[in-house]
Amino acid sequence: MSTHANVLDDLEWRGLVADSTDRDALHEHLGTGSVRYYVGFDPTAPSLHLGNLVQILTARRLQEAGHTPYLLVGGATGLIGDPRDSGERTLNSADTVKEWVERLRAQLERFLDFDGPNAATMVNNHDWTASLSTIDFLRDIGKHFPVNRMLARETVKRRLESGISFTEFSYVLLQSMDYLNLYRDHGITLQFGGSDQWGNLTGGVDLVRRADGGHVHAFSTPLITKADGTKYGKSEGGALWLDPEMLSPYAFYQFWLNVEDAKVGELLRVFTFLEHDEIEALEAESAEKPYLRLGQKALAAHVTTLVHGAEETARIEAASAALFGGGDLTALPGTTLAAALREAGAVTAPAGEDRWGIVDLFVAAGLAKSKGEARRTVGEGGAYLNNERVTDPDLVPGPEHALDGGWLVLRRGKKNLAGVELV
RNA sequence: GGCGGGUUGCCCGAGCGGCCAAUGGGAGCGGACUGUAAAUCCGUCGGCGUAGCCUUCGAAGGUUCGAAUCCUUCACCCGCCA
Structure with a gap:
């Protein structure tokens, strides 16, 4: 178990520190007691994802070592959006952002301890930006940001050719102001975030020093990529959401x-x-x-x-063992098969005279986006019914194909399975 | 405000009146090899269906037998000049 001071050694061992302000100063600071730290999440989607999980778990590691977490949900920054390489963002409506804020809060609450001596606290930057006047903002915050230095930031430089609005250009001021506010109101002295946030992290550190003469710390966690350097998530057909409704x-x-x-x-x-x-x-x-x-x-x-959770994981492990265990599907008892297929994804289809063809079944089960794609898959030899390759796209499976319990097992390629219950 | 350049399918990027559903690369998907890995090779890659039809090349109009390709207007982006 990590202690106040050596938690940084653990984080470094785990490869979780990509960049940091004065490393030795940070190490020493963490040894002085329960440090209050924060990490922010912008509501740019209805759910958190794999990348956010790195921050969430890092926050938990720090809490387990005795430090005190503040989880910031960006009700204000989410209305703006930080600059990204893929170009100008489309603004989301205030109602949408508000709804996403609530969803993210609910997700975050599961991962940290909100009781005890170093309980976690939720904050929302909308609370201190909503009533802020433009003049105050420009005088109190804007004055500390030399535009020449803002222009030199990598994220901004990359966008100067393709274009960047003043809105996104100003994002760093908002996040920096968060740090200043949390420093003043809650005594927060450490912020961390993803490595793409490094400029925003140092922006806050600089602002605290310029505005209040305070010395605060920051570090960034590395971007998690595949072995070839590309991002995870794209190849699996979408982002890796934490919400079970969005990704089973x-x-x-x-x-x-x-x-x-x-x-x-x-x-x-x-x-x-x-x-x-x-x-x-x-x-x-x-x-x-x-x-x-x-x-x-x-x-x-x-x-x-x-x-x-452990229960769900146990069900999934059992399902994976049944479906990929190499055994004969037809030998599985109906209850085992049904449980496994419900985890993997299952739909129902009519069993009578009006029953569907293999192509429609693949679409209904979500294994193909269109009939054309399903037909193509059959042609490519990638479609399987009950582990047997389907060669005829006009095949209409009936009760004679049903396994125990009235199930059909559809598979696309090596690892995409779905169950169809004939009713 | 003026002048010039640009906006193509998931991404990048050809096409510049018919042969374009649209070259090529990447991603994705499938097959072979494997270990539900990586690398490699092959195939595939808008929808419906397999005769062919329908919807796509920023938006809306127009010219034409026929346009992603020409014209007009609008929106957005880039550059130079004010």
Whole structure:
């Protein structure tokens, strides 16, 4: 278990510190007692995702080491949006942002402890920006930001060619002001965030010094990427949401289980609370017998438990074992099969005279976006019914294909499964 | 405010009156090889259906037998000049 001071060593061991203000000063500061720190989340979507999870778990590590977390939800900054390389953002309506703020709060509450001596606190930057006058903002905050230095920031420089609005250009002032306010009102002296936030983090540190002469700290966590440097999430057909309505826990678990060998160790360090020796042991075993995928299994189990709970994880593990265990599907008892398919994703379809063809079933089960795609998949040899390749796109499965309990098992490619219950 | 350049399918980027549903690359999807890994190779990659039809090339009009390609207006972006 980490203590006040050595938590930074743990974070560094886990590869969670990409950049930091004076490292030794920060280390010393963390040794002085329960440091109040904050991390912000902007409501730019209805759910938090994989990238946010890094911050959430880092916040928890600091709390477990005795420090005091403040979780900021950006009710104000979410109305603006920070500059990103892909270009100017489309503004979301105030109502939408408000709704997302509430959803993010609810998600965040599960991960930290809101009781005890170093209980977590939720704050919303809308509370101190809503009534702020433009003149006060320009006089009290704006005066501390030389435009020449703002223009030199990497995120801004990259946008100067393609264009950037004053709105997004000004974002750093808002986030910096958050730090100043939290420093003044709550004695917060540490902020962290993703490495893409580094400019905003240092902006706040500078503002606290310029405005109040205060010395505060900041560090950034690394961007989590695949072994080839690209982002996670795109290849799996969407962002890795934490909300079970937006990404099923089964799909979430499968994501971790399918992580590349080369990344397992790194991800275990970042996303699990396993001790150092446990992780090193898993890394060693994985290097020796990668085909057993012990690292992936541990990773999937731990992270899914953190996000979706132990019960759900147990159901998913059972489902995965049943569906990918290599056994004969037709030998599975109906109850096991039904439970497994409900985790993986299941739909119902008529069993009578009006029953559907294989192409419609693939679309209904969500394994293909259109009939054309389903038809194509059959043509490519990637469509399976009950683990047998389908070669005829006009096949109309009937009761004679049904497994125990009236189920059909559809599969696209190697690992996309769905169940159809004939009723 | 003036002049010039630009806006193409998930992304980048060709096309510049018919042969364009639109070259190429990337991503994605499928197959082979494997370990529900990586790399590699092959195939595929708007929708409906397989005759062909329908909807796409910033938006709306127009010219034409026919336009992503020409004209007009509008919106947004970039550059130079005020």
